Amino acid sequence: MSDAIADDLPSFRRELNSWLDDNEGELRLGHVGHPTLDEDLAQFTHIKRALFDAGWGRHGWPVAVGGLGGSSMLRAVVGEEIATRDLAEPGMWSMIEVLAPTVIAYGSPALIAEMIPPLLRGDETWCQGFSEPNTGSDLASLSCRATAVEGGWSVSGQKVWTSFAQFAERCVLLTRTGEPGSAHRGITALFVDVDSPGITARPIEIQNGTLEFCEVFFDDVFVPNERILGAVGQGWQVAMDVLPYERSTAFWHRGAYLHHRADQLIATVAGIAGADGAAAVDTGQARLLGEAFQAVMAFRCRSRATQHRLAGGGQLGAETSIDKILIATAEQTLFNAARDVLPGVIEFDDDAEAQRLRWEFLYSRAATIYGGTAEIQRNIVARRLLDLGSE
Numbered sequence: 001m002s003d004a005i006a007d008d009l010p011s012f013r014r015e016l017n018s019w020l021d022d023n024e025g026e027l028r029l030g031h032v033g034h035p036t037l038d039e040d041l042a043q044f045t046h047i048k049r050a051l052f053d054a055g056w057g058r059h060g061w062p063v064a065v066g067g068l069g070g071s072s073m074l075r076a077v078v079g080e081e082i083a084t085r086d087l088a089e090p091g092m093w094s095m096i097e098v099l100a101p102t103v104i105a106y107g108s109p110a111l112i113a114e115m116i117p118p119l120l121r122g123d124e125t126w127c128q129g130f131s132e133p134n135t136g137s138d139l140a141s142l143s144c145r146a147t148a149v150e151g152g153w154s155v156s157g158q159k160v161w162t163s164f165a166q167f168a169e170r171c172v173l174l175t176r177t178g179e180p181g182s183a184h185r186g187i188t189a190l191f192v193d194v195d196s197p198g199i200t201a202r203p204i205e206i207q208n209g210t211l212e213f214c215e216v217f218f219d220d221v222f223v224p225n226e227r228i229l230g231a232v233g234q235g236w237q238v239a240m241d242v243l244p245y246e247r248s249t250a251f252w253h254r255g256a257y258l259h260h261r262a263d264q265l266i267a268t269v270a271g272i273a274g275a276d277g278a279a280a281v282d283t284g285q286a287r288l289l290g291e292a293f294q295a296v297m298a299f300r301c302r303s304r305a306t307q308h309r310l311a312g313g314g315q316l317g318a319e320t321s322i323d324k325i326l327i328a329t330a331e332q333t334l335f336n337a338a339r340d341v342l343p344g345v346i347e348f349d350d351d352a353e354a355q356r357l358r359w360e361f362l363y364s365r366a367a368t369i370y371g372g373t374a375e376i377q378r379n380i381v382a383r384r385l386l387d388l389g390s391e
């Protein structure tokens with residue numbers, strides 16, 4: 001792939017699709033029924049490695065971290081095509097797209113040159129240790145303590161809802177290094193090896209039956225000074241940079257997946273109506289499907305602008321709360337529509353597609369919680385974008 005083609009998105013997409021067509025058989029690991037979390041992770045690792053080794057997974061990442069350079073739009077295109085072909089569960093991209101840009105921005109050159117390539121190639125999984133039992137929306141109140149010791153820091157405390165921690169090699173961890181009550185000023189971000197002595201990760205089951213996240217305990221865990229991201233006390237800024245990344249390329253991939261699922265749902269309902277000899281999908285079903293499709297497209301239009309802003313060097317900030325509200329709305333509207341236009345399927349059927357819809361319907365409940373709840377996003381829009389006052 002020449003630089004000229006990598007700069008020309010339609011040609012890049014065409015060449016990528018031709019490679020995907022040629023390699024589709026080897027890219028897909030088999031499974032029976034809806035995949036388990038282990039199977040999803042194995043498939044994602046397999047895809048990342050194949051994409052990296054063929055070069056596709058390196059476009060859009062800086063040369064200094066094993067990438068081939070070029071616009072972040074190239075990453076958006078790769079993830080979109082993978083999601084649309086059902087080659088990887090889209091949520092899995094988030095740990096790369098959210099954490100890698102942050103570590104690149106705040107890690108030392110030596111750290112990022114060592115750590116980012118294995119992540120991009122699928123040799124490692126990372127996790128994000130922000131939330132705690134008493135700290136979610138109010139992140140500045142976190143209490144997991146890092147105390148200065150010879151050569152580094154000793155960490156003790158607890159995190160919770162840490163996605164993929166049981167599989168992870170590294171964790172981007174927010175700790176309290178200032179006095180208790182120092183709020184956002186006393187937070188430091190550390191890049192921690194999850195196999196360090198003193199770390200215990202216990203998986204927790206989420207509503208759809210998957211053991212996606214963990215409670216993670218830190219008992220006097222040593223983290224060397226070279227693993228500070230940014231500076232001591234700069235952790236709040238690191239956290240504020242992480243969240244907008246969460247809402248950029250990773251959301252674009254998820255939006256592409258929702259669009260693909262909306263198309264499939266419409267085809268399924270139209271197929272059933274056709275088989276029954278009905279003239280058309282009935283108006284109630286058509287309205288629900290239309291609303292779902294409209295919600296997905298509203299998100300995609302918004303996200304397209306966000307991708308272009310990011311690729312143009314723009315700093316993402318509070319305005320990405322709009323993206324978060326729109327994607328959560330799209331996801332829940334779509335899978336609510338699936339439940340209503342295919343009565344009983346999500347609740348009672350057990351073929352692979354019903355298992356998948358059930359999994360997706362239940363997971364969509366989390367869309368208004370993870371990465372900042374719907375209420376908090378609306379507060380941000382009201383206060384910071386619409387200037388409606390602090391209360």
Ligand SMILES: Cc1cc2nc3c(=O)[nH]c(=O)nc-3n(C[C@H](O)[C@H](O)[C@H](O)COP(=O)(O)OP(=O)(O)OC[C@H]3O[C@@H](n4cnc5c(N)ncnc54)[C@H](O)[C@@H]3O)c2cc1C
Pocket residue numbers: 127128129130131132134135136137138160161162163164213366369370371372373374375376379
């Ligand atoms: C699937 C999933 C994956 C996750 N993965 C991770 C992860 O990898 N790493 C990580 O660190 N965390 C993760 N989380 C945790 C997530 O970030 C938190 O759940 C989220 O920030 C909300 O925090 P909380 O659960 O403590 O709820 P709380 O903050 O206790 O909120 C409870 C309720 O009160 C509302 N509320 C709180 N404050 C206000 C306010 N000021 N105004 C109005 N309403 C308010 C909230 O909207 C919510 O409805 C994940 C969560 C989910 C569901």
